[in-house]
Amino acid sequence: MGALGLATTAECLAPEHFDYVVIGGGTCGLTVANRLSETPGIRVAVIEAGGDERNNPNVTGVSGFGLGFNTAVDWQYETTAQVYANNQAIVYHAGKALGGTSTINGMTYIRAGKEEIDMWEESLGNKGWNWNNLYPYYLKSEGFSPPTEAQRAxxxxxxxxxxxxxxxxDVSYPYGMLNxxxxxxxxxxxxxxGIPFNPDVNGGNLHGFSVWPQTLDREANIREDAAMAYYYPISDRKNLVTYRGVVDRILWDDKSSKGKKVVASGVQYVNSDGVTKTVLATKEVIVSAGAVRSPAILxxxxxxxxxxxxxxxIPTKVALHSVGENAQDQPNNAILFTTNQTLNGTAPYVTYATVQDLFGSETDAIAKKTADSLNDWADQTIQANExxxxxxxxxRLLKTQHDMIFTKGLSCVEILTSSSGHNMVSAFWISFPFSRGSVHIRSSNPQDYPQINPNYFLVDWDVTLQTKIAETAFQFWxxxxxxxxxxxxxxPPPETVPPNATATQLTSWLKSSFSANHHLLGTAAMLPRELGGVVDETLTVYGTENVRVIDASVLPIxxxxxLTSTLYAVSERAADIIKGVLE
Known part of the structure; x- marks a missing residue:
């Protein structure tokens, strides 16, 4: 009964009772479902809108980025008009399949930095969420294959x-690397x-130039998504059932509510035949629908x-104003050059830089000026978010971010260098944008897409830094x-951005040519409630007894x-929290 194709048979018995109902069979949902169903007798249901795509070449193929974009495995979202970026709506991709966005992403396996994760506990009050506690889960999830001699060359x-x-x-380097x-x-x-070589970015220090590994099965030369890793190998477990459908809402047991906390009793969803179904949960409902869908479901x-x-x-069960707020994504720009050489093969090259690398002796003055602007930025952000x-x-959140960039001097700039045939490219973005937006429902109809508004370039520092990164990328070439x-x-064409382009010309081009980086997070943030949190350090939604969120929406900053590697690690740790392995 574990196979997705047999879910209809299970539905004939509906409403079935499970210990855990997981909303979303993506990166986090399948990881958690796998680990919970390891325990015999614990029944787990997963509800996923997409299907089994293990034989879809747009999913399994590793020959190019974006093969699955704008196909049936892509939700094909679009942001609202971006007020601070020429009022343009930005295409926003997200995976609609068993495996979620891990079926269509760039397969990049690069972890967060040690001090970034430590800030979750030190500065943001999330007890237990630090590098030393999360690092073992990075290792637990990974099946690394060292590079071959040819790959090292x-x-x-x-x-x-x-x-x-x-x-x-499976994490490894592709056989098709550019030699x-x-x-x-x-x-x-x-x-x-002045940028050093970094032999491995996955040890907690990202600074420097490196060649990164990918989430792929090297021997089979196919993508390794969450379904390949965490679901298909164990899909015959009798205590793990998958249903295909779009979730309407969480159901509540008003008679069992404990004090002021509400208790979830199950989930209502519409299956692939358009029939409304119910699945009941005796222990917990786990929302793992991603940073777009999870706040909408709440x-x-x-x-x-x-x-x-x-x-x-919609009747209010829990008044929690922060749901859908704190949305953060990174604007991604690219510059392209031709070469008379032929460069065929994968070139996964990344460079992480600090503000000191980019601004040099100006850094201290910039640090003071930006620190003095934090109140204004906070006020501006709240006004922009109604x-x-x-x-x-x-x-406090912005100051934590400011400390990461200026006090701790963490890498806050990412520049990818790659090639294809006679083309060479740099893609780049700010790692820690100060701009924040929101994701909210646009109606009471679950079939209507949520409104996605990252507010790209809301804060002027984001514009300044993105412009400086562009200057650095041009300087590189x-x-x-x-x-x-x-x-x-x-x-950009030389007539748009000439070799001696001014910052104004660069900024104008940046705002008109960027794309989403598809690293949206924060919309159900793990933070103390007084700081705008939606979930606590156990990932339980405030005001509920038994609803957790486990996906990118809980990452506070x-x-x-x-994101991928960190989401696997967070999900692995979350499963142990649920099991009671961790205090």
């Missing part, structure tokens, strides 16, 4: 102690600009800002030895690196 390197070998998630000297040329050029279930709920005639939030609480490979600049 192509730039792959690693520190053995940083990697787990026995985890379900030749390009990685050495890129590395040497960054050294000319709101549809009566947990959220009463003003929003009242607008759509007055929701507390200035003092938001300032104008520095030897890589400069000798450049023939022409193709994007942006991370450098890429």
């Amino acid at each position: 192509a730039g792959a390197s690693f520190v053995d102690a940083y990697h787990g070998r026995q985890g379900p998630l 030749g000297s390009f990685h050495s040329v890129v590395n040497d050029t960054w050294r000319q600009l 709101e549809l279930s009566g947990i959220g800002n009463p003003q929003i709920l009242h607008k759509y005639n 007055g929701v939030g507390d200035v003092a609480a938001l300032k 104008n520095t030897s030895p890589v400069h000798s490979m450049v023939v022409t600049q193709t994007s 942006q991370v450098s690196g890429h």
Whole structure:
């Protein structure tokens, strides 16, 4: 009964009772469902809108990025008009399949930095959430294959102690890596600009140039998504059942509510035939629908800002104004050049830099100026988000972020360098944007897509830093030895951004040409309630007895690196919290 294709048979017995009902069969949902169903006798149900895509070449293929975009495995969202970025709506991709967005992402395996994770506990009050506690779960999830001799010659390197070998998630370097000297040329050029080589970014320190591993099955040469790693190998477990459908809402047991906390009794969803079904939960409902869908499901279930709920005639079960707020994503720009050389193969090159790397002697003055602006930024952000939030609480979050960038000097800039045929590219973004937006329902109809508003470039520092990164990326391509490979600049066109472009010209181009980075998080943040939290350190939703959120929406603040590896680790730790393994 575990296979998705047999869910209809299970539905004939509905409403069935399970110990745990997991909303969303994506990266986090499948990880948690796997670990909970390891215990015989514990019954787990997963409800997922997408299907089994293990034979879909747009999912399994590793030959290019974005193969699954704008296909049936992509929700194909769009943001609201971005007021601070030319009022344009930005395409927003998210996976609609068993495996979630891990079926369509860039397969990047780069963890967050040690001090970033430590800040979750030290500065933000999330007891137990620090690097030392999370790091073992990075290792537990990972099944790392060291690079071959040929891959090492192509730039792959690693520190053995940083990697787990026995985890379900295959992590390795692709056989199709670009060979030749390009990685050495890129590395040497960054050294000319003062950026060191980092032999392995996955040990908690990201600073420098590195060649990263990917979530792929090297021998089969296919993507390793969450379904491949955590679901398909164990889908025959009799105590794990999957249903295909879109969740309407969480159901409540009003008779069993304990004190002021509400108790979830199950989940209502619409199956693939359009029939409304119910699955009951005797222990917990676990929301793992992602940073877009999870806050929407909470709101549809009566947990959220009463003003929003009242607008759509949804009875308020828990007044929690922060649901859907604190949304953070990174704007992604790219510049493109041609070369007379042929560069065929994967070139997963990344450079992480600090503000000191970019601004040098100006850094201290910039640190003071930005610190003096935190109150204004907090006030501006709350005004932009319809007055929701507390200035003092938001300032504390912004100050934590400011400390990460300026006091601790963490890498806050990411620049990818890659190539394809006769093209060379830099894609880049700010790791820790100060701009914050929201995700909210637009009606009481669960079939209606939520409103996604990251408020890209709301805070002027984000514009300043993105512009400085662009200048640095152009500087890179104008520095030897890589400069000798450049023939022409193709994007942006030289007439739009000439070689001597002003900051104003760069800023204008940046705001008109960026894309979403698809690293949205924070919309059900793990924070003390007084700081705008939606879940506590056990990931339990405030005001509920037995509803947890486990996905990117609980991450309180942006991370450098890429989300996937951290989401697996958070989910592994969350499963142990639920099992009672952790205090």
